[in-house]
Amino acid sequence: MTRDDLTLVLGGTGKTGSRVARLLTGRDLPVRIGSRSGGVPFDWTDRATWAPALAGVSAVYISYYPDLAAPGAPEEIGAFAETAVASGARRLVLLSGRGEPEAEDCEKAVAASGADWTVLRASWFAQNFSEDYLLEPVRAGEVALPAFEVGEPFVDAGDIAEVAAAVLTGQGHTGRTYDVTGPRLLTFADAVSAIADATGRTIPFVSVPADAYAAALAAEGVPDEVTGLITYLFTTVLDGRNAYLGDGVQQVLGRPARDFTAYAHETAATGVWTAAATAPGSAE
Template sequence: MTTLVLGGTGKTGRRVADRLAALDVPVRIGSRSAEPGFDWTDRATWAPALEGVDAVYVAYYPDLAFPGAVEDIEALTALAVRSGVKRLVLLSGRGEPQAEASERIMQASGLDWTIVRCGWFMQNFSEGYLLEAVLDGVIALPVADVAEPFVDVDDIADVAVAALTRDGHAGRLYELTGPRLLTFTDVAAELSRATGRQITYVPVTAEQYAEGAIAHGVPEEEVEALNGLFAEVLDGRNAHLSDGVQQALGRPARDFADYARANADAWARP
Protein backbone atom coordinates (compact mmCIF):
# COMPACT_ATOMS: atom_id res chain seq x y z
CA MET A 1 0.00 0.00 0.00
CA THR A 2 1.53 3.28 -1.12
CA THR A 3 0.79 6.08 1.34
CA LEU A 4 0.80 9.74 0.34
CA VAL A 5 1.87 11.99 3.20
CA LEU A 6 0.64 15.53 2.57
CA GLY A 7 2.74 18.04 4.41
CA GLY A 8 5.45 15.40 4.34
CA THR A 9 8.19 17.89 5.20
CA GLY A 10 6.27 19.55 8.07
CA LYS A 11 6.21 18.91 11.82
CA THR A 12 3.85 15.94 11.76
CA GLY A 13 4.27 14.85 8.15
CA ARG A 14 8.00 14.19 8.22
CA ARG A 15 7.60 12.13 11.38
CA VAL A 16 4.77 10.14 9.82
CA ALA A 17 6.83 9.55 6.67
CA ASP A 18 9.90 8.44 8.64
CA ARG A 19 7.86 5.98 10.70
CA LEU A 20 6.18 4.53 7.61
CA ALA A 21 9.53 4.13 5.88
CA ALA A 22 10.88 2.32 8.95
CA LEU A 23 7.96 -0.11 8.59
CA ASP A 24 8.87 -0.63 4.90
CA VAL A 25 5.64 1.02 3.78
CA PRO A 26 6.03 2.68 0.37
CA VAL A 27 5.77 6.44 0.97
CA ARG A 28 5.13 9.33 -1.39
CA ILE A 29 5.88 12.78 0.03
CA GLY A 30 3.26 15.41 -0.74
CA SER A 31 5.08 18.74 -1.02
CA ARG A 32 5.89 21.30 -3.67
CA SER A 33 9.51 20.09 -3.85
CA ALA A 34 8.61 16.39 -4.28
CA GLU A 35 8.23 14.48 -7.54
CA PRO A 36 5.40 14.51 -8.41
CA GLY A 37 4.84 17.73 -6.54
CA PHE A 38 1.80 18.63 -4.48
CA ASP A 39 0.68 22.19 -3.84
CA TRP A 40 -2.53 23.05 -1.96
CA THR A 41 -2.78 26.25 -4.02
CA ASP A 42 -2.53 24.42 -7.38
CA ARG A 43 -5.19 21.72 -7.80
CA ALA A 44 -3.60 20.57 -11.06
CA THR A 45 -0.89 18.93 -8.92
CA TRP A 46 -3.29 16.85 -6.87
CA ALA A 47 -4.23 14.05 -9.30
CA PRO A 48 -0.63 13.06 -10.17
CA ALA A 49 0.23 12.92 -6.46
CA LEU A 50 -2.78 10.67 -5.76
CA GLU A 51 -2.20 8.28 -8.66
CA GLY A 52 -1.63 4.72 -7.42
CA VAL A 53 -2.06 5.70 -3.77
CA ASP A 54 -3.97 3.54 -1.29
CA ALA A 55 -3.89 5.76 1.81
CA VAL A 56 -3.41 9.48 2.46
CA TYR A 57 -2.29 11.36 5.55
CA VAL A 58 -3.85 14.81 5.21
CA ALA A 59 -2.11 17.69 6.98
CA TYR A 60 -3.50 20.91 5.54
CA TYR A 61 -1.25 23.93 5.10
CA PRO A 62 -1.29 26.40 6.70
CA ASP A 63 -4.20 25.32 8.96
CA LEU A 64 -7.75 24.03 8.63
CA ALA A 65 -8.96 27.24 10.30
CA PHE A 66 -7.69 29.36 7.40
CA PRO A 67 -10.01 30.61 4.62
CA GLY A 68 -10.48 28.15 1.78
CA ALA A 69 -9.48 25.08 3.76
CA VAL A 70 -12.93 23.45 3.81
CA GLU A 71 -13.32 23.86 0.05
CA ASP A 72 -9.87 22.34 -0.53
CA ILE A 73 -10.59 19.36 1.73
CA GLU A 74 -13.91 18.79 -0.04
CA ALA A 75 -12.21 18.82 -3.45
CA LEU A 76 -9.33 16.61 -2.31
CA THR A 77 -11.67 14.06 -0.71
CA ALA A 78 -13.78 13.81 -3.86
CA LEU A 79 -10.63 13.33 -5.94
CA ALA A 80 -9.36 10.67 -3.53
CA VAL A 81 -12.60 8.74 -3.98
CA ARG A 82 -12.32 8.94 -7.78
CA SER A 83 -8.64 7.94 -7.63
CA GLY A 84 -9.27 4.71 -5.74
CA VAL A 85 -7.85 5.76 -2.38
CA LYS A 86 -9.09 3.46 0.38
CA ARG A 87 -8.03 5.18 3.61
CA LEU A 88 -7.80 8.80 4.81
CA VAL A 89 -6.26 10.07 8.03
CA LEU A 90 -6.93 13.75 8.74
CA LEU A 91 -4.90 15.93 11.09
CA SER A 92 -7.54 18.20 12.60
CA GLY A 93 -7.63 21.07 15.07
CA ARG A 94 -9.29 20.95 18.47
CA GLY A 95 -11.95 23.59 19.04
CA GLU A 96 -11.87 24.84 15.43
CA PRO A 97 -15.32 24.93 13.74
CA GLN A 98 -13.82 24.93 10.23
CA ALA A 99 -11.69 21.93 11.10
CA GLU A 100 -14.81 20.10 12.25
CA ALA A 101 -16.45 20.93 8.93
CA SER A 102 -13.50 19.28 7.17
CA GLU A 103 -13.88 16.26 9.45
CA ARG A 104 -17.51 15.84 8.41
CA ILE A 105 -16.53 15.86 4.74
CA MET A 106 -14.17 12.94 5.22
CA GLN A 107 -16.62 11.10 7.45
CA ALA A 108 -19.20 11.24 4.65
CA SER A 109 -16.76 10.14 1.93
CA GLY A 110 -17.49 6.41 2.07
CA LEU A 111 -13.77 5.71 2.56
CA ASP A 112 -12.12 4.33 5.68
CA TRP A 113 -11.34 7.46 7.68
CA THR A 114 -9.65 8.35 10.94
CA ILE A 115 -9.66 11.81 12.49
CA VAL A 116 -6.67 12.85 14.60
CA ARG A 117 -7.91 15.99 16.36
CA CYS A 118 -5.17 17.82 18.25
CA GLY A 119 -4.52 20.71 20.56
CA TRP A 120 -1.55 23.04 20.24
CA PHE A 121 1.76 21.34 19.48
CA MET A 122 4.53 21.29 22.06
CA GLN A 123 6.96 21.49 19.14
CA ASN A 124 5.75 25.00 18.27
CA PHE A 125 8.21 26.07 20.97
CA SER A 126 11.19 24.21 19.51
CA GLU A 127 10.57 23.94 15.76
CA GLY A 128 7.96 26.55 14.93
CA TYR A 129 7.18 30.22 15.15
CA LEU A 130 7.74 30.37 18.93
CA LEU A 131 11.33 29.11 18.82
CA GLU A 132 12.82 32.60 18.48
CA ALA A 133 10.69 33.82 21.36
CA VAL A 134 12.02 31.08 23.63
CA LEU A 135 15.58 31.83 22.53
CA ASP A 136 14.97 35.50 23.37
CA GLY A 137 13.58 34.52 26.79
CA VAL A 138 10.17 36.17 26.33
CA ILE A 139 7.08 34.43 24.95
CA ALA A 140 4.72 37.26 23.99
CA LEU A 141 1.31 36.30 22.63
CA PRO A 142 -2.06 38.08 22.28
CA VAL A 143 -3.92 35.62 24.50
CA ALA A 144 -5.02 35.46 28.11
CA ASP A 145 -3.06 33.05 30.25
CA VAL A 146 -5.55 30.24 29.65
CA ALA A 147 -4.82 26.57 30.18
CA GLU A 148 -4.06 24.44 27.12
CA PRO A 149 -3.45 20.66 26.91
CA PHE A 150 -0.34 20.89 24.69
CA VAL A 151 0.28 17.68 22.74
CA ASP A 152 3.57 16.15 21.60
CA VAL A 153 3.94 15.84 17.83
CA ASP A 154 5.61 12.45 18.25
CA ASP A 155 2.41 11.19 19.87
CA ILE A 156 0.44 12.56 16.91
CA ALA A 157 2.72 10.78 14.45
CA ASP A 158 2.46 7.49 16.33
CA VAL A 159 -1.35 7.65 16.28
CA ALA A 160 -1.44 8.62 12.60
CA VAL A 161 0.86 5.75 11.60
CA ALA A 162 -1.21 3.29 13.61
CA ALA A 163 -4.33 4.51 11.78
CA LEU A 164 -2.60 4.24 8.40
CA THR A 165 -1.14 0.78 8.88
CA ARG A 166 -3.26 -1.21 11.36
CA ASP A 167 -6.80 -2.46 11.54
CA GLY A 168 -9.22 -1.20 14.16
CA HIS A 169 -8.82 2.56 13.64
CA ALA A 170 -11.22 3.15 10.75
CA GLY A 171 -14.20 5.26 11.73
CA ARG A 172 -12.50 6.54 14.88
CA LEU A 173 -12.03 10.13 16.02
CA TYR A 174 -9.08 10.43 18.37
CA GLU A 175 -8.82 13.68 20.32
CA LEU A 176 -5.20 14.03 21.36
CA THR A 177 -3.89 16.11 24.26
CA GLY A 178 -1.04 15.96 26.69
CA PRO A 179 -1.64 14.53 30.17
CA ARG A 180 -2.12 17.89 31.93
CA LEU A 181 -3.28 21.44 31.38
CA LEU A 182 -0.65 24.19 31.25
CA THR A 183 -0.96 27.94 30.99
CA PHE A 184 1.67 29.81 29.00
CA THR A 185 3.13 30.92 32.32
CA ASP A 186 3.42 27.24 33.26
CA VAL A 187 5.08 26.54 29.90
CA ALA A 188 7.61 29.30 30.48
CA ALA A 189 8.42 27.80 33.90
CA GLU A 190 8.90 24.32 32.39
CA LEU A 191 11.16 25.74 29.70
CA SER A 192 13.11 27.67 32.32
CA ARG A 193 13.72 24.47 34.28
CA ALA A 194 14.78 22.57 31.16
CA THR A 195 17.15 25.25 29.87
CA GLY A 196 18.50 26.60 33.15
CA ARG A 197 17.71 30.20 32.22
CA GLN A 198 14.80 32.54 32.81
CA ILE A 199 11.98 32.42 30.26
CA THR A 200 8.82 34.41 30.87
CA TYR A 201 5.38 34.73 29.33
CA VAL A 202 4.01 38.20 28.58
CA PRO A 203 0.48 38.80 27.23
CA VAL A 204 0.40 41.48 24.52
CA THR A 205 -2.17 43.03 22.22
CA ALA A 206 -2.79 41.64 18.74
CA GLU A 207 -1.15 44.75 17.30
CA GLN A 208 1.96 44.31 19.43
CA TYR A 209 2.20 40.65 18.48
CA ALA A 210 1.85 41.45 14.78
CA GLU A 211 4.58 44.09 14.95
CA GLY A 212 6.99 41.73 16.68
CA ALA A 213 6.24 38.73 14.45
CA ILE A 214 6.66 40.73 11.25
CA ALA A 215 9.97 42.06 12.60
CA HIS A 216 11.07 38.43 13.02
CA GLY A 217 10.23 37.68 9.38
CA VAL A 218 6.78 36.11 9.68
CA PRO A 219 4.75 37.03 6.56
CA GLU A 220 2.08 39.65 7.21
CA GLU A 221 -0.81 37.50 5.93
CA GLU A 222 0.31 34.64 8.18
CA VAL A 223 0.48 36.95 11.18
CA GLU A 224 -3.06 38.13 10.49
CA ALA A 225 -4.30 34.55 10.32
CA LEU A 226 -2.43 33.58 13.50
CA ASN A 227 -3.98 36.49 15.36
CA GLY A 228 -7.40 35.27 14.27
CA LEU A 229 -6.57 31.75 15.41
CA PHE A 230 -5.33 32.95 18.79
CA ALA A 231 -8.52 34.92 19.33
CA GLU A 232 -10.76 32.05 18.24
CA VAL A 233 -9.17 29.03 19.88
CA LEU A 234 -7.04 30.20 22.80
CA ASP A 235 -10.02 31.41 24.80
CA GLY A 236 -10.25 28.53 27.26
CA ARG A 237 -12.48 26.31 25.11
CA ASN A 238 -9.81 23.60 25.04
CA ALA A 239 -9.06 23.64 28.77
CA HIS A 240 -9.91 19.99 29.26
CA LEU A 241 -8.04 16.74 28.73
CA SER A 242 -8.76 13.85 26.37
CA ASP A 243 -7.36 10.32 26.29
CA GLY A 244 -7.01 9.81 22.55
CA VAL A 245 -3.36 8.72 22.79
CA GLN A 246 -4.29 6.05 25.32
CA GLN A 247 -7.23 4.91 23.19
CA ALA A 248 -5.19 4.61 20.01
CA LEU A 249 -1.87 3.34 21.35
CA GLY A 250 -2.56 1.85 24.77
CA ARG A 251 -0.06 4.14 26.47
CA PRO A 252 -0.16 7.56 28.13
CA ALA A 253 0.53 10.80 26.29
CA ARG A 254 3.93 12.43 26.75
CA ASP A 255 4.21 15.16 29.34
CA PHE A 256 5.48 18.65 28.53
CA ALA A 257 8.30 18.37 31.08
CA ASP A 258 9.65 15.28 29.28
CA TYR A 259 9.42 17.07 25.94
CA ALA A 260 11.23 20.13 27.33
CA ARG A 261 14.10 18.11 28.78
CA ALA A 262 14.51 16.13 25.55
CA ASN A 263 14.64 19.31 23.44
CA ALA A 264 16.78 21.52 25.68
CA ASP A 265 19.51 21.69 23.03
CA ALA A 266 17.08 23.41 20.65
CA TRP A 267 17.01 26.44 22.96
CA ALA A 268 20.76 26.78 23.45
CA ARG A 269 22.16 29.90 21.82
CA PRO A 270 25.26 29.16 19.65
Protein backbone atom coordinates (compact mmCIF):
# COMPACT_ATOMS: atom_id res chain seq x y z
CA MET A 1 0.00 0.00 0.00
CA THR A 2 1.23 3.47 -0.88
CA ARG A 3 0.29 6.83 0.58
CA ASP A 4 -1.96 7.39 -2.42
CA ASP A 5 -4.06 4.27 -1.75
CA LEU A 6 -7.43 4.97 -0.14
CA THR A 7 -8.85 2.53 2.43
CA LEU A 8 -12.55 2.33 3.16
CA VAL A 9 -13.22 1.37 6.78
CA LEU A 10 -16.76 0.09 7.21
CA GLY A 11 -18.16 0.48 10.68
CA GLY A 12 -15.58 3.21 11.04
CA THR A 13 -17.26 4.60 14.15
CA GLY A 14 -17.55 1.20 15.85
CA LYS A 15 -15.37 -0.78 18.26
CA THR A 16 -12.84 -2.08 15.75
CA GLY A 17 -13.41 0.22 12.78
CA SER A 18 -12.71 3.40 14.73
CA ARG A 19 -9.45 1.92 15.96
CA VAL A 20 -8.44 0.78 12.48
CA ALA A 21 -9.14 4.25 11.12
CA ARG A 22 -7.05 5.91 13.83
CA LEU A 23 -4.12 3.58 13.22
CA LEU A 24 -4.12 4.21 9.48
CA THR A 25 -4.52 7.97 9.77
CA GLY A 26 -1.74 7.94 12.36
CA ARG A 27 0.50 6.61 9.59
CA ASP A 28 -0.64 9.43 7.27
CA LEU A 29 -2.54 6.99 5.09
CA PRO A 30 -5.78 8.17 3.47
CA VAL A 31 -8.90 6.71 5.07
CA ARG A 32 -12.59 6.97 4.29
CA ILE A 33 -14.98 6.05 7.08
CA GLY A 34 -18.17 4.36 5.92
CA SER A 35 -20.96 4.42 8.48
CA ARG A 36 -24.61 5.19 9.04
CA SER A 37 -23.62 7.72 11.71
CA GLY A 38 -20.45 9.38 10.48
CA GLY A 39 -18.06 9.81 7.57
CA VAL A 40 -19.37 8.84 4.14
CA PRO A 41 -22.95 7.49 4.31
CA PHE A 42 -22.92 3.70 4.15
CA ASP A 43 -25.80 1.39 4.99
CA TRP A 44 -25.79 -2.37 4.48
CA THR A 45 -29.54 -2.25 3.85
CA ASP A 46 -29.26 0.47 1.18
CA ARG A 47 -27.13 -0.69 -1.75
CA ALA A 48 -27.34 2.75 -3.32
CA THR A 49 -24.81 3.88 -0.69
CA TRP A 50 -22.22 1.27 -1.64
CA ALA A 51 -20.80 2.62 -4.91
CA PRO A 52 -20.26 6.20 -3.68
CA ALA A 53 -18.44 4.88 -0.61
CA LEU A 54 -16.24 2.66 -2.81
CA ALA A 55 -15.28 5.32 -5.37
CA GLY A 56 -11.50 5.52 -5.68
CA VAL A 57 -10.93 2.91 -2.95
CA SER A 58 -8.14 0.32 -3.18
CA ALA A 59 -8.73 -1.59 0.07
CA VAL A 60 -11.68 -2.21 2.40
CA TYR A 61 -11.96 -3.23 6.03
CA ILE A 62 -15.33 -5.01 6.22
CA SER A 63 -17.19 -5.17 9.50
CA TYR A 64 -20.84 -6.12 9.17
CA TYR A 65 -23.70 -4.82 11.26
CA PRO A 66 -25.31 -6.27 13.29
CA ASP A 67 -23.45 -9.58 12.96
CA LEU A 68 -22.46 -12.05 10.28
CA ALA A 69 -24.89 -14.52 11.88
CA ALA A 70 -27.82 -12.27 10.97
CA PRO A 71 -30.19 -13.56 8.26
CA GLY A 72 -29.09 -12.54 4.77
CA ALA A 73 -25.54 -11.60 5.78
CA PRO A 74 -23.75 -13.97 3.33
CA GLU A 75 -25.76 -12.60 0.41
CA GLU A 76 -25.09 -8.99 1.43
CA ILE A 77 -21.38 -9.63 1.98
CA GLY A 78 -21.07 -11.43 -1.34
CA ALA A 79 -22.85 -8.66 -3.24
CA PHE A 80 -20.73 -6.00 -1.58
CA ALA A 81 -17.47 -7.85 -2.29
CA GLU A 82 -18.40 -8.14 -5.98
CA THR A 83 -19.28 -4.44 -6.08
CA ALA A 84 -16.00 -3.55 -4.42
CA VAL A 85 -13.92 -5.54 -6.89
CA ALA A 86 -15.87 -4.11 -9.83
CA SER A 87 -15.17 -0.60 -8.53
CA GLY A 88 -11.43 -1.24 -8.40
CA ALA A 89 -10.82 -2.32 -4.80
CA ARG A 90 -8.43 -5.25 -4.69
CA ARG A 91 -7.73 -5.89 -1.01
CA LEU A 92 -10.65 -6.94 1.21
CA VAL A 93 -10.18 -7.69 4.90
CA LEU A 94 -13.23 -9.27 6.55
CA LEU A 95 -13.83 -9.23 10.30
CA SER A 96 -15.45 -12.58 10.97
CA GLY A 97 -16.57 -14.61 13.98
CA ARG A 98 -15.44 -17.94 15.35
CA GLY A 99 -17.73 -20.93 15.30
CA GLU A 100 -20.53 -19.30 13.31
CA PRO A 101 -21.58 -21.28 10.20
CA GLU A 102 -23.12 -18.12 8.73
CA ALA A 103 -19.85 -16.26 9.20
CA GLU A 104 -18.02 -19.01 7.33
CA ASP A 105 -20.48 -18.57 4.46
CA CYS A 106 -19.61 -14.85 4.45
CA GLU A 107 -15.92 -15.70 4.33
CA LYS A 108 -16.52 -17.92 1.29
CA ALA A 109 -18.46 -15.14 -0.40
CA VAL A 110 -15.53 -12.72 -0.02
CA ALA A 111 -13.08 -15.34 -1.28
CA ALA A 112 -15.27 -15.97 -4.34
CA SER A 113 -15.20 -12.29 -5.31
CA GLY A 114 -11.76 -12.48 -6.89
CA ALA A 115 -10.28 -10.00 -4.43
CA ASP A 116 -7.01 -10.29 -2.53
CA TRP A 117 -8.82 -11.34 0.63
CA THR A 118 -7.90 -11.92 4.25
CA VAL A 119 -10.17 -13.08 7.07
CA LEU A 120 -9.78 -12.08 10.71
CA ARG A 121 -11.78 -14.66 12.66
CA ALA A 122 -12.18 -13.05 16.08
CA SER A 123 -13.41 -14.25 19.45
CA TRP A 124 -15.76 -12.33 21.79
CA PHE A 125 -14.66 -8.69 22.20
CA ALA A 126 -13.49 -7.58 25.64
CA GLN A 127 -14.93 -4.16 24.77
CA ASN A 128 -18.46 -5.57 24.79
CA PHE A 129 -18.23 -4.90 28.53
CA SER A 130 -17.37 -1.22 28.09
CA GLU A 131 -18.59 -0.09 24.66
CA ASP A 132 -21.67 -2.21 24.02
CA TYR A 133 -24.65 -3.98 25.55
CA LEU A 134 -22.82 -5.23 28.67
CA LEU A 135 -21.79 -1.76 29.83
CA GLU A 136 -25.02 -0.92 31.65
CA PRO A 137 -25.23 -4.23 33.57
CA VAL A 138 -21.65 -3.70 34.78
CA ARG A 139 -22.52 -0.16 35.87
CA ALA A 140 -25.70 -1.39 37.56
CA GLY A 141 -23.75 -3.93 39.58
CA GLU A 142 -24.96 -7.28 38.26
CA VAL A 143 -24.38 -9.10 34.98
CA ALA A 144 -26.89 -11.83 34.09
CA LEU A 145 -26.32 -13.80 30.89
CA PRO A 146 -27.14 -17.21 29.39
CA ALA A 147 -23.49 -18.21 29.77
CA PHE A 148 -22.22 -21.01 31.96
CA GLU A 149 -18.89 -22.71 32.64
CA VAL A 150 -17.49 -22.45 29.11
CA GLY A 151 -14.20 -20.70 28.49
CA GLU A 152 -13.92 -17.92 25.91
CA PRO A 153 -10.61 -16.31 24.80
CA PHE A 154 -11.84 -12.68 24.99
CA VAL A 155 -9.91 -10.53 22.52
CA ASP A 156 -9.07 -6.85 22.85
CA ALA A 157 -10.51 -4.71 20.05
CA GLY A 158 -7.18 -2.89 19.93
CA ASP A 159 -5.45 -6.14 18.97
CA ILE A 160 -7.98 -6.75 16.21
CA ALA A 161 -7.41 -3.24 14.88
CA GLU A 162 -3.62 -3.61 14.92
CA VAL A 163 -3.86 -6.91 13.06
CA ALA A 164 -6.27 -5.38 10.54
CA ALA A 165 -4.03 -2.37 9.95
CA ALA A 166 -1.03 -4.63 9.41
CA VAL A 167 -2.94 -6.82 6.97
CA LEU A 168 -4.36 -3.85 5.07
CA THR A 169 -0.94 -2.25 4.60
CA GLY A 170 1.46 -5.22 4.45
CA GLN A 171 2.27 -8.07 2.14
CA GLY A 172 1.91 -11.83 2.50
CA HIS A 173 -1.62 -11.95 3.90
CA THR A 174 -3.65 -12.75 0.78
CA GLY A 175 -5.75 -15.89 1.15
CA ARG A 176 -4.99 -16.17 4.88
CA THR A 177 -7.41 -16.68 7.74
CA TYR A 178 -6.12 -15.49 11.11
CA ASP A 179 -7.67 -16.77 14.33
CA VAL A 180 -7.54 -13.65 16.49
CA THR A 181 -8.14 -14.31 20.21
CA GLY A 182 -6.93 -13.34 23.63
CA PRO A 183 -4.13 -15.29 25.38
CA ARG A 184 -6.25 -17.38 27.80
CA LEU A 185 -9.70 -18.81 28.36
CA LEU A 186 -12.07 -17.13 30.80
CA THR A 187 -15.69 -17.83 31.59
CA PHE A 188 -18.01 -14.84 31.60
CA ALA A 189 -17.98 -15.12 35.38
CA ASP A 190 -14.17 -14.88 35.32
CA ALA A 191 -14.37 -11.79 33.10
CA VAL A 192 -16.88 -10.04 35.34
CA SER A 193 -14.77 -10.92 38.38
CA ALA A 194 -11.73 -9.33 36.71
CA ILE A 195 -13.74 -6.17 36.09
CA ALA A 196 -14.94 -6.16 39.70
CA ASP A 197 -11.35 -6.48 40.94
CA ALA A 198 -10.21 -3.66 38.65
CA THR A 199 -12.98 -1.32 39.81
CA GLY A 200 -12.95 -2.29 43.48
CA ARG A 201 -16.66 -3.02 43.28
CA THR A 202 -18.81 -6.06 43.95
CA ILE A 203 -20.33 -7.14 40.63
CA PRO A 204 -21.93 -10.59 40.78
CA PHE A 205 -22.38 -12.68 37.65
CA VAL A 206 -25.58 -14.71 37.30
CA SER A 207 -26.12 -17.50 34.77
CA VAL A 208 -29.69 -17.51 33.48
CA PRO A 209 -31.55 -19.78 31.03
CA ALA A 210 -31.62 -18.52 27.45
CA ASP A 211 -35.41 -18.20 27.37
CA ALA A 212 -35.42 -16.11 30.56
CA TYR A 213 -32.71 -13.88 29.14
CA ALA A 214 -34.63 -13.40 25.91
CA ALA A 215 -37.77 -12.53 27.89
CA ALA A 216 -35.83 -9.96 29.92
CA LEU A 217 -34.51 -8.31 26.76
CA ALA A 218 -37.98 -8.22 25.27
CA ALA A 219 -39.34 -6.64 28.46
CA GLU A 220 -36.70 -3.90 28.08
CA GLY A 221 -37.97 -3.15 24.59
CA VAL A 222 -35.10 -4.73 22.67
CA PRO A 223 -36.32 -5.51 19.13
CA ASP A 224 -37.18 -9.14 18.46
CA GLU A 225 -34.51 -9.53 15.78
CA VAL A 226 -31.80 -8.22 18.11
CA THR A 227 -33.00 -10.38 20.99
CA GLY A 228 -33.00 -13.43 18.75
CA LEU A 229 -29.52 -12.70 17.42
CA ILE A 230 -27.96 -12.15 20.85
CA THR A 231 -29.61 -15.27 22.26
CA TYR A 232 -28.51 -17.30 19.25
CA LEU A 233 -24.89 -16.22 19.70
CA PHE A 234 -24.87 -17.12 23.37
CA THR A 235 -26.39 -20.54 22.74
CA THR A 236 -24.14 -21.46 19.81
CA VAL A 237 -20.67 -19.95 20.02
CA LEU A 238 -20.60 -20.57 23.78
CA ASP A 239 -21.35 -24.27 23.56
CA GLY A 240 -17.65 -25.12 23.87
CA ARG A 241 -16.74 -25.02 20.18
CA ASN A 242 -14.55 -21.91 20.71
CA ALA A 243 -12.89 -22.94 23.96
CA TYR A 244 -9.38 -22.88 22.52
CA LEU A 245 -6.78 -20.25 21.73
CA GLY A 246 -5.82 -18.80 18.35
CA ASP A 247 -2.43 -17.32 17.46
CA GLY A 248 -3.44 -14.70 14.91
CA VAL A 249 -2.09 -11.78 16.94
CA GLN A 250 1.29 -13.48 17.34
CA GLN A 251 1.38 -14.47 13.67
CA VAL A 252 0.73 -10.99 12.34
CA LEU A 253 2.19 -8.70 15.00
CA GLY A 254 4.94 -10.87 16.43
CA ARG A 255 3.77 -10.34 20.02
CA PRO A 256 1.32 -12.00 22.42
CA ALA A 257 -2.29 -10.95 22.52
CA ARG A 258 -3.31 -8.53 25.25
CA ASP A 259 -4.70 -10.12 28.40
CA PHE A 260 -8.21 -9.35 29.66
CA THR A 261 -6.87 -8.20 33.03
CA ALA A 262 -4.84 -5.45 31.34
CA TYR A 263 -7.96 -4.34 29.48
CA ALA A 264 -10.00 -4.34 32.69
CA HIS A 265 -7.53 -2.19 34.63
CA GLU A 266 -7.01 0.30 31.80
CA THR A 267 -10.74 0.63 31.22
CA ALA A 268 -11.53 0.94 34.93
CA ALA A 269 -9.14 3.90 35.10
CA THR A 270 -11.32 5.80 32.61
CA GLY A 271 -14.29 5.73 35.00
CA VAL A 272 -16.63 4.22 32.41
CA TRP A 273 -17.66 1.51 34.87
CA THR A 274 -18.51 3.90 37.70
CA ALA A 275 -21.59 2.57 39.47
CA ALA A 276 -24.89 4.08 38.43
CA ALA A 277 -26.52 6.43 40.90
CA THR A 278 -28.45 4.51 43.53
CA ALA A 279 -31.55 5.41 45.48
CA PRO A 280 -31.27 6.48 49.15
CA GLY A 281 -31.01 3.51 51.43
CA SER A 282 -29.79 1.15 48.72
CA ALA A 283 -27.05 -1.34 49.44
CA GLU A 284 -24.51 0.34 47.16
